[in-house]
Amino acid sequence: MNSTKIAVIGASGYTGLELLRLLLMHPQAELVCVTSRANAGKSLKQLFPRFTGAPGADLEFIAPDADVIAASGAEVAFLALPHGVAAEYATSLLERGLRVIDLSADFRLDDPAVYEEFYGAPHPAVDLLKEAVYGLPEIRSEEISKARLIASPGCYPTSIILPLLPLLRKGLIDPQSIVTCSMSGVSGAGRKEAIPLLFCECNESVRAYSVPKHRHLSEIEQELSIAAGEKVVMSFTPHLVPTNAGICSTTSAKLVGDLAEVGKALEEAYNDAAYVRLLGKGGCADTKNVTRTNFVDIGWDYDERTGRILLLSAEDNLGKGAAGQAIQSFNIMSGFSETSGLLNF
Amino acid sequence: MNSTKIAVIGASGYTGLELLRLLLMHPQAELVCVTSRANAGKSLKQLFPRFTGAPGADLEFIAPDADVIAASGAEVAFLALPHGVAAEYATSLLERGLRVIDLSADFRLDDPAVYEEFYGAPHPAVDLLKEAVYGLPEIRSEEISKARLIASPGCYPTSIILPLLPLLRKGLIDPQSIVTCSMSGVSGAGRKEAIPLLFCECNESVRAYSVPKHRHLSEIEQELSIAAGEKVVMSFTPHLVPTNAGICSTTSAKLVGDLAEVGKALEEAYNDAAYVRLLGKGGCADTKNVTRTNFVDIGWDYDERTGRILLLSAEDNLGKGAAGQAIQSFNIMSGFSETSGLLNF
Amino acid sequence: MNSTKIAVIGASGYTGLELLRLLLMHPQAELVCVTSRANAGKSLKQLFPRFTGAPGADLEFIAPDADVIAASGAEVAFLALPHGVAAEYATSLLERGLRVIDLSADFRLDDPAVYEEFYGAPHPAVDLLKEAVYGLPEIRSEEISKARLIASPGCYPTSIILPLLPLLRKGLIDPQSIVTCSMSGVSGAGRKEAIPLLFCECNESVRAYSVPKHRHLSEIEQELSIAAGEKVVMSFTPHLVPTNAGICSTTSAKLVGDLAEVGKALEEAYNDAAYVRLLGKGGCADTKNVTRTNFVDIGWDYDERTGRILLLSAEDNLGKGAAGQAIQSFNIMSGFSETSGLLNF
Amino acid sequence: MNSTKIAVIGASGYTGLELLRLLLMHPQAELVCVTSRANAGKSLKQLFPRFTGAPGADLEFIAPDADVIAASGAEVAFLALPHGVAAEYATSLLERGLRVIDLSADFRLDDPAVYEEFYGAPHPAVDLLKEAVYGLPEIRSEEISKARLIASPGCYPTSIILPLLPLLRKGLIDPQSIVTCSMSGVSGAGRKEAIPLLFCECNESVRAYSVPKHRHLSEIEQELSIAAGEKVVMSFTPHLVPTNAGICSTTSAKLVGDLAEVGKALEEAYNDAAYVRLLGKGGCADTKNVTRTNFVDIGWDYDERTGRILLLSAEDNLGKGAAGQAIQSFNIMSGFSETSGLLNF
Structure with a gap:
């Protein structure tokens, strides 16, 4: 089964935890880079003891740096960052050739004026807004499959x-x-x-x-x-x-x-x-x-x-409302089965 | 401080439990009779160990019987019974001179046709409907003070x-x-x-x-x-x-x-x-x-x-939504302070 | 990947629910028969809506009957029954050639006298006691691999x-x-x-x-x-x-x-x-x-x-303490990887 | 009914909250001073909205200062402070004539060496240790009634x-x-x-x-x-x-x-x-x-x-394990009924 190399940026909150959990078990995802400024140097299993025993749980958090992330070989980056911060990493990672799935609100709105009204600051990367696809797979599967930048819904x-x-x-x-x-x-x-x-x-x-x-x-x-x-x-x-x-x-x-x-x-x-x-x-x-x-x-x-x-x-x-949905988009954009690594009961 | 003798009819559910709890601590209520068909012979503290040590918690549940309830000297009866059943006891206790505070739905509606629409059976005591006061003290304090029969709100x-x-x-x-x-x-x-x-x-x-x-x-x-x-x-x-x-x-x-x-x-x-x-x-x-x-x-x-x-x-x-509100009406109809036995933080 | 046909007997409690959940997702288990006297005629997903969408969740509960169970083609039966009842089904299913993993207490004790002391009744199938293996895989992997009858620990x-x-x-x-x-x-x-x-x-x-x-x-x-x-x-x-x-x-x-x-x-x-x-x-x-x-x-x-x-x-x-452990034994006795269908984080 | 003027020092944690809750409802306690460095200027009901409507809930937190506390007229001070800090306030409030009930660990141990072993620092007020009474009313009622300084148990x-x-x-x-x-x-x-x-x-x-x-x-x-x-x-x-x-x-x-x-x-x-x-x-x-x-x-x-x-x-x-027990000692040292303000079911 072919697989894709993954980076997770900013993975120390509950969304990041669920994203890592699902990716660690995903048969077609290879986690090659995880970043967390606060937890750099710790392994996944140190921060989240639940992961102990999972292949990949010895991976260590690094401080976020676009060049280092790109050097890891990651093909797709998931951003689990606060809004405002995510846009910055999206820009620099796209420049380095990664595809980006952003779980923040930064690219969800078509209109920068609405962003400013609701988030209280000018949009940090207006140029990318037009390209970003609001990643609700039930209605935009086609666009998701071709997208470089996915704004995963709230x-x-x-x-x-x-x-x-x-x-x-x-x-x-x-x-x-x-x-x-x-x-x-x-x-x-x-x-x-x-x-x-x-x-x-x-x-x-x-x-x-x-x-x-x-x-x-x-x-x-x-x-x-x-x-x-x-x-x-x-x-x-x-x-x-x-x-x-x-x-x-x-x-x-x-x-x-x-x-x-x-x-x-x-x-x-x-x-x-x-x-x-x-x-x-x-x-x-x-x-x-x-x-x-x-x-x-x-x-x-x-x-x-x-x-x-x-x-x-x-x-x-945390599932369909965040990490699961982001991975669903990942499956679609990678050409994998939509249920790969996501079917649980 | 003057006090009133109380009967609680049907007191083995959560509303009954809260009613008993509040009445056991009420400085102007004297619990003289509690009924529960299923628990007759048990004391309050046996059924609800939380009450152990409360003066009055040795009182025993009896099977419900209007004559026995009246003979207890109770002046006011609280009904914590299922709808349909409550109306029957209300009728017989009013006949025996008690004032009744019903926590069921039996006397809350003015229109027996609406009762039948929502509760799926003809109203069991239409004659009493007109007399009953919907006991929301914030809007019917005056009527509550004079009522023989209170329908305490849901x-x-x-x-x-x-x-x-x-x-x-x-x-x-x-x-x-x-x-x-x-x-x-x-x-x-x-x-x-x-x-x-x-x-x-x-x-x-x-x-x-x-x-x-x-x-x-x-x-x-x-x-x-x-x-x-x-x-x-x-x-x-x-x-x-x-x-x-x-x-x-x-x-x-x-x-x-x-x-x-x-x-x-x-x-x-x-x-x-x-x-x-x-x-x-x-x-x-x-x-x-x-x-x-x-x-x-x-x-x-x-x-x-x-x-x-x-x-x-x-x-x-269970408080303002049931037992507390019923006691608030009791205070008003008894001429006590509205906050007697009810002020907790 | 080769797989084994499975029956689950008495599957309407929490242990049964977890057992079914794990078996529905197990890549080497094919659920062919589930029994529940109280729920015969209902499908798995009707009783447990969580299973909706799982391949296999349309399977219907049948009333328990050893011949019907055997006729389903099941090779291994998991018993999620009360103690005392389990022994009876173990006997009749073993006679029909199935291997049995019992999650009840019936075959966990070597000494029938101890069973009687703790369970208050004579042991219902003394002859099988000697054969049964106390299925703690960490210490009896070898015996489990050859067993016909596993007593899965509490x-x-x-x-x-x-x-x-x-x-x-x-x-x-x-x-x-x-x-x-x-x-x-x-x-x-x-x-x-x-x-x-x-x-x-x-x-x-x-x-x-x-x-x-x-x-x-x-x-x-x-x-x-x-x-x-x-x-x-x-x-x-x-x-x-x-x-x-x-x-x-x-x-x-x-x-x-x-x-x-x-x-x-x-x-x-x-x-x-x-x-x-x-x-x-x-x-x-x-x-x-x-x-x-x-x-x-x-x-x-x-x-x-x-x-x-x-x-x-x-x-x-419900996992290592019941259903998971039983499946761990199943993996061992089936010659599968010990982690097949059981690795979750 | 006679009553006592009370100060609560350091009242923004869960023990402080329960202490305030009980004191606000105590018929023989008059809360005259509450301190909290972090919340000075806020009223009790602002910090704990649950208290809204309680007589006394408009009282404002002040920054802790022994002279100001003494000037409030408080006769008894409850200390709900971290260990180490409590000893300091105990000393200065005793000097100003208040009786002190300390809910921290500072005065619970007879032997300063044991304090140092378990709390990792020299005892901050060795002289007071001998005087302090370990306030378990079930065994030291007599000593509590005469004490100036109570160490309320953990x-x-x-x-x-x-x-x-x-x-x-x-x-x-x-x-x-x-x-x-x-x-x-x-x-x-x-x-x-x-x-x-x-x-x-x-x-x-x-x-x-x-x-x-x-x-x-x-x-x-x-x-x-x-x-x-x-x-x-x-x-x-x-x-x-x-x-x-x-x-x-x-x-x-x-x-x-x-x-x-x-x-x-x-x-x-x-x-x-x-x-x-x-x-x-x-x-x-x-x-x-x-x-x-x-x-x-x-x-x-x-x-x-x-x-x-x-x-x-x-x-x-928070009750018998902290605030309730401290008030039980307060009742005893004040000559009140042991159950004053403390009987709840």
Whole structure:
């Protein structure tokens, strides 16, 4: 089986951890370089004892340097860096001939003005924006296969965009009536030394945050607008719940088309999708069925009292919402089977 | 300090447990009778070892019988029974001169047809419906003080109705645009021998349920309709999250009035309320601040992009959402201070 | 790659679920028959939605019947049945030419009298006891490879026996001074409709149980006695802690040999073991590093104040403590690589 | 009811939070001064929103200064400071006429050499050591009532010392055979910005730590030695488990006296104790029955196979293990009822 040499840049957070975990077990990925400024000199298994015994877990973190990364022979680089920082590495690694899969927000938005509105700073690499492909494989498999630069989608967006797209495309729901509440496990908030993320602050706690304008709205609305053929503005409220992983998203919107078409639209869109599992009418997606997988589960229902369609989705925020999806793009761009190294139950 | 003799009927679930816990510590309540068909003969402390050492915890459960309950000298009976069953005991205890605080759904709805629609059976005691007071003390203190029969509100309804009422009354939001997502701790599902409630089924899991028409919609819409002066129909999706207790509700609705009035309306309504804590604009209510209290915390925000008002509330589903609220009504009807036995932090 | 046809008997509990999960992904196992009296007619994915999309997840549970099982072509049967029941199926399946891996306690003890003492009933198949191999691959790989009937060890025993064996064999600790405390996740208590296993009863709770004589003591002492060359009696206290999976065992015993030999004895015993990860002196095993793997992590320390050696081990109670270990034996008896289908991080 | 003016020094951790919570509700405590260098200028309710609505929650934290504290009129100061720092404030506050209840380890040990051995620095206030009373009210009520300086015991020690004392005093167990494993909720590790205390690092994790010589051994062995009349050295292994609060301790020791005396010894010692609840032979203490109370539950059993007595205890590490116990001493030294402000279920 042919394989590809991989570098992971900035791999000491929860997304980086899951990315490394999946890559260490991927039969067609060879991890040749991992960087972490804070952990340079440590091996993967020192930082993440869970990896002990994995072939490749003796690899040592190095300080990030584009030349050294390129010299490692890496063909593809995954960036698990903060936004703003990622753009810089993307630029220099692309220059050195690597293909880049960026898990940050830096290349997800087509419009630099929207980036500045939501991220509070001018876009750091406007020239690359046009080239970057928003890497949602269910809708851009073709572009992903040819891309040099993938902007892998955010965790919330994946769980919200996928159920909505088929309905918006067919004009079945009113694009201006969308309301979403999402609940995320705590790993979504990052691996940061911060009091609000301590066990005793999150356990036995449920709370909304980042209201009313979470940054992920920018990419969600971009993709929904493309599908609807009009500018979509929606309501989105994220919540933190005491689980390690998993996002549950509940979305509703006014039905304006034929109810009988709703289930069909979802089936047509996703019957051949490797990682979308349709639960049908009345199916309530449960995060415990998707954690540690690349699946997104989607159920739906119709509330005849309010005339609203309900979309009930669940994914692993670190899997399909981050690391898994990035590897799915990697498989596609490498010509591998889309499920290579990603099929877990 | 004067005190009242109390009976608790059907006290072996989580609501019953919290009711007993609060009553055992209430300085003006004397527990004289507790019933539980399944646990007759056991003492409170045998069933709930947590109560060991509490004066009164040696009291034994008896099988429920209206005459025996009346003979205990109880002046007020709390019913912690399933709907349908509660109505029967309410009738016979009222006949024997007790005042009744019912924590079930049996007397919450004014219209027996709505009861039948949502609970799937004809109302068991239509005659008493007119007399019963929906016991939300923040809006019906006067009626509660004189009532013989209180229908104590459900857990979700309390967290949803309280933030919405002042805005609906002042016409600040569009009553037909309301969408609520709520997240409840597992105690809300009851103390039942059921696989879906096992630790390993709920831990590391988030899921919607009872979509699209949870029974609590009936009482929520009844109260919202009264406040709005028109029939209100809304979208409500409950979720189960892995905490013992706590409900977090996120509600949004289109602003149709003056934004500057929103905060004022909440303050006017609740500045003197003993158990409503207003968190102001931008305040995200967190269940961990209200568990084991009778408080409901309410924050709000305005999403200028969608024109929607966000209402962010949190309560303890067993406290303000059930047992605490029932005792608040008890205090009012007994002429005690509203905070007697209920102030905890 | 050659593969083996598999039947799983009694597969609706947590051990069965993990066994099925691992077998569905095993590259050399073909699941041809699954039985569950209570769930006959349902498919794997109906009972366990997590399996949706897995090749093989459409297989339907049948009622258990030895002839039907044999007719499925199964070459190896895993028994995930209660003790007492397992022996009966073992007998009839062996007669029909299948090899049997029993995850119950029925064939773990050499002495039927000890079985009767600990399990409260005469042994149901004494004749097979002699043939059965206690399937701890780290010490009986050779016997396992030839066995017709494997008694796969219990969850607590695996975590306790493995660290102790090398020290007992070399006479480094006093065999009569062993004290162990173990903490198990709730899945260890089974998937039973029982109040004490509800989320709200286990969450925010830690408690000892089955004191002072848990059934697993019988097999632990049997294996320790063989290693020590004398009858070993030890103190063992299991605790239930609020995690889904994982066992952490802390064992101490008086050092009677040379301290310098302790680390060496562990290394000699396990340096080539595929699934034992030695953490060295001062290493505290953490269940979160072994969940969903077949690893057992073992650290140790010396308390010079009391003269006691501390052994600190962690495993997944459903993995190396049950399903994973059974599959490890299956790999060995099938002539496959010991890590086939079992290497996860 | 007469009341006492209180200062709390260093009140921004979990122990401080619980101390403030209990004092805000204590009918005979008037909180007049709270200090926190990091949070000076904030009110109690700003730092801990849970306190909103409590009379007294508007009090503002000030930077710690002995003169300012004394000027507040405080009669008693609780110190919730790190060891080493506490001694300094104790000295200066005693000089200014306050009585001091220190929750740190600074005054728990009689022997400054043991302090230096376990805490790695010379004792900061040797002169006060002799005066300080180790504030375990169950055995030193008399001394506590007269003390100027109380050293309130540590969380683990309380759960371990209380069950052992009566048996050691009567010579029923071998003092050199004691082995304890304890499991603590995460609040025991403090409110610190540290990766190992993040939700995702503690949830679904069980691990031993501080082996083989946790600092609390020093005070445990001191008290056990007094009771046994000989120098006691014991084995103690603490574990971190994913709960907010609660300590479960399992202790075993060789029975050397009359088995029939064991239960009697416990009853004699604690039948009149306000906060010790004896569960009898076979009683397994469960942390969920003691959290948010000042109770310690104690069960026991006898393992005739090993000849060891098992002691099974549970307490709230922040309650009886810290803040509650300190207030119990406060009640005694103030001449209040021992249960004033402390009876919760």
